[in-house]
Structure formats: C-alpha cells, structure tokens
Amino acid sequence: MRFLIPAFVAAGIALTIVSADAKTKPDPRSQVFAAESTFAATMAARDLKAFGTYVAPDAVFFGRRGVMRGNAAVVEGWKPLFDGPKAPFSWRPEVVEVLDSGKLAxxxxxxxxxxxxxxGTFNSVWRLEPDGRWRVVFDKGCSVCDSTHAE
Structure with missing residues (x-):
C-alpha cells in the first residue's frame, strides 16, 4: 500500500501535465483548417504577398497552363488571379485529415x-514546416463534373 500511494500521485501528475499540454496545443486538424481558411482569405483580400507566405518553397501547383514548381513560380502564376478589385473565385475547406505523425495533411x-x-473542388497537401507553420506543398483544383449526362 505504501508504494501505491506515490504511484497514484505520480500518475495523477502525469495525467495533469498531458491534459494541460493537450489544452494549450491546438490539434493539427484545427491548425490546417485555420491555415486553409486564412490562405483562402488572401484571395478575397486581394493580397498576393500574404498568399505567397502559405506556399512552401518547393511547392507544386497544378494549373491550366501546366505545373508550377516552387514558391516564386506559383506566386507568379497566380498573380493574374489577384489583379482587379474582385476575386475570380473563392474556396473553403470542408475536409481536413492529418497523418498520425502530425507533419503532413x-x-x-x-x-x-x-x-x-x-x-470545382480543390485538393491541397500541407506540410508542417520547421518554423511551426503549415504550408501548401501540392495543390490541384478540379472542375465540377457535368451530372446532366450521368445515368
């Protein structure tokens, strides 16, 4: 009995520390959902510079004119979409999944x-970078299928 009391106290302290850590650290799915939402907001705000901060240095974006590789190419390729006062489109996350490692989403x-x-729909792959920020490494949009011909 004498050994059980310290064991229970130690277990209680460990659970408290783990519980406190879980409360202060947002879960990765929420982080990526928030990152995708604020990434999308850069289009509405017409802020190309902010848009670029969400694109990884080695990102690959698939576009109508081919593949864009690297942050500079992606930002340059998307620049015409930021011209003008009104965004040509908008997007929002619906589904976010994160690897158990918490490093890729x-x-x-x-x-x-x-x-x-x-x-259309979009699909993005996000990576947790060494600076603690999530950035897009792959991005591809797909047009909506014409369901009038489906049977």
Whole structure:
C-alpha cells in the first residue's frame, strides 16, 4: 500500500501535465483548417504577398497552363488571379485529415465563382514546416463534373 500511494500521485501528475499540454496545443486538424481558411482569405483580400507566405518553397501547383514548381513560380502564376478589385473565385475547406505523425495533411473543399456557384473542388497537401507553420506543398483544383449526362 505504501508504494501505491506515490504511484497514484505520480500518475495523477502525469495525467495533469498531458491534459494541460493537450489544452494549450491546438490539434493539427484545427491548425490546417485555420491555415486553409486564412490562405483562402488572401484571395478575397486581394493580397498576393500574404498568399505567397502559405506556399512552401518547393511547392507544386497544378494549373491550366501546366505545373508550377516552387514558391516564386506559383506566386507568379497566380498573380493574374489577384489583379482587379474582385476575386475570380473563392474556396473553403470542408475536409481536413492529418497523418498520425502530425507533419503532413490533406485538405479539400468547394471552389465557388463570384456569385457563390460551385465550379470545382480543390485538393491541397500541407506540410508542417520547421518554423511551426503549415504550408501548401501540392495543390490541384478540379472542375465540377457535368451530372446532366450521368445515368
């Protein structure tokens, strides 16, 4: 009995530390959801510079004119989309999944035209960088399928 009391006290302290750590550290899914949401907000705000901060140095983005490799190429490729006062489209995350390692994540969701009509979906792969920020390493959008021909 004399050994059980210190063991229970130690276990209680350990649980308290783990519980406190879990409360102060946001879960990775929430972090990626927030990162994707603020990344999307850069388009609405017409802020190309902020957009670039979410793109990893070695990112690969798939576009209509081919593959863009690296942060500079992605930012340059997306520059025309930031011209003008109104965003040509918007997006928002719906699904986020993170590897158990907490280092890599996938996000996807709808892409809408300026009137809110669904025009596609996006898929992004995010990586937790050494500086503690999540950045996009792969990104690809897909058009909505025409379901009028499906049977």
């Amino acid at each position: 996938h996000s996807s969701g709808p892409v809408m035209d300026p009137d809110g009509k669904l025009i």
